[in-house]
Amino acid sequence: MSKRLLSALVAILAAAGASPAASSGDATRGRMLYESRCIACHSIDANRTGPAHARLYGRKAGSAPGYGYSDALRKSTIVWDEKALDLWLADPERLIPGQRMGYSVRDAAERADLIAYLRRMSE
Amino acid sequence: MTIIKQSPIQSRRSFLGNSARITLSATAIALLAGRESLAQAYATGSTSQDVDILNVALGLEHEAINAYQLGAQSGLLQKAVLDVAVRFQSDHKAHRDALAATIRKLGGMPVAEKKLDDYAMALKADTLKNQTDVLALAARLELGATNAYIGVIPSFKDAALAKVAARLAADETMHWTILNNALGRSLPANALSFGA
Numbered sequence: 001m002s003k004r005l006l007s008a009l010v011a012i013l014a015a016a017g018a019s020p021a022a023s024s025g026d027a028t029r030g031r032m033l034y035e036s037r038c039i040a041c042h043s044i045d046a047n048r049t050g051p052a053h054a055r056l057y058g059r060k061a062g063s064a065p066g067y068g069y070s071d072a073l074r075k076s077t078i079v080w081d082e083k084a085l086d087l088w089l090a091d092p093e094r095l096i097p098g099q100r101m102g103y104s105v106r107d108a109a110e111r112a113d114l115i116a117y118l119r120r121m122s123e
Numbered sequence: 124m125t126i127i128k129q130s131p132i133q134s135r136r137s138f139l140g141n142s143a144r145i146t147l148s149a150t151a152i153a154l155l156a157g158r159e160s161l162a163q164a165y166a167t168g169s170t171s172q173d174v175d176i177l178n179v180a181l182g183l184e185h186e187a188i189n190a191y192q193l194g195a196q197s198g199l200l201q202k203a204v205l206d207v208a209v210r211f212q213s214d215h216k217a218h219r220d221a222l223a224a225t226i227r228k229l230g231g232m233p234v235a236e237k238k239l240d241d242y243a244m245a246l247k248a249d250t251l252k253n254q255t256d257v258l259a260l261a262a263r264l265e266l267g268a269t270n271a272y273i274g275v276i277p278s279f280k281d282a283a284l285a286k287v288a289a290r291l292a293a294d295e296t297m298h299w300t301i302l303n304n305a306l307g308r309s310l311p312a313n314a315l316s317f318g319a
Contacts, residue, residue, distance in 0.1 A: 040183055040267030046245040049182035102176035102278035
């Protein structure tokens with residue numbers, strides 16, 4: 001599949017709402033997933049190997065204060081909403097080529113749960 | 124077969140004691156010895172994403188080394204537990220050295236270690252009040268690292284680097300298992316719990 005076709009597919013999926021479970025995520029399950037999957041690099045309230053996730057939802061990508069982002073994240077104009085986070089967690093490199101996160105969450109329901117938790121932590 | 128029954132506490136003590144006596148290799152492993160083709164691949168840009176992932180791993184190892192340092196100098200650990208903590212820290216130093224060497228071999232720049240105080244702040248070291256707190260933090264980080272290393276395996280373009288991640292995950296799982304036992308916690312209820 002060509003890169004152009006992939007990009008078009010990503011855009012179509014984003015426009016169509018590619019995350020059927022995203023709005024039905026469970027923040028409690030998301031917290032457990034966050035503890036087991038994300039905690040190696042991330043914390044809610046501190047920049048570690050990865051950036052802090054407090055107030056992530058609704059924030060522009062690459063804008064956590066004090067964190068040293070890749071050029072790709074810094075230059076991105078994406079704002080973290082449900083669709084963007086779903087695409088990011090499913091395949092970070094496809095959404096923002098040149099970023100540094102090698103981890104992805106393939107299961108849509110798990111992504112929805114994580115997004116629900118991140119959204120709660122942003123309230 | 125002779126079965127010797129121990130109380131959970133005795134069992135944990137002997138487990139920790141045995142772990143502390145494991146001989147440690149002081150030399151970092153040459154993870155990619157003879158893999159010169161990888162360096163050439165990096166020069167063409169085809170493995171640059173792999174190097175980025177290795178640098179994230181190196182960041183994890185820096186943090187782990189400093190987390191154990193914070194635990195070791197907290198004055199909260201009993202001698203047997205301290206010995207295990209130092210041993211685990213040595214493992215993470217070996218991981219650090221191997222990852223940094225690999226990143227350099229591939230033409231990348233290893234990410235730098237931060238100051239101990241920075242790690243203390245990020246890990247909220249001031250909230251550690253007793254040995255259980257220290258062990259719980261270490262177990263939390265080791266489990267996270269296990270899952271992270273397993274999780275990035277599919278992202279590597281080179282199978283040799285994927286194997287490196289698997290070997291690192293195995294060490295972190297060993298650390299977590301011992302810490303979990305020392306905390307008196309149950310084993311995972313089901314198989315295939317790591318990296319799920």
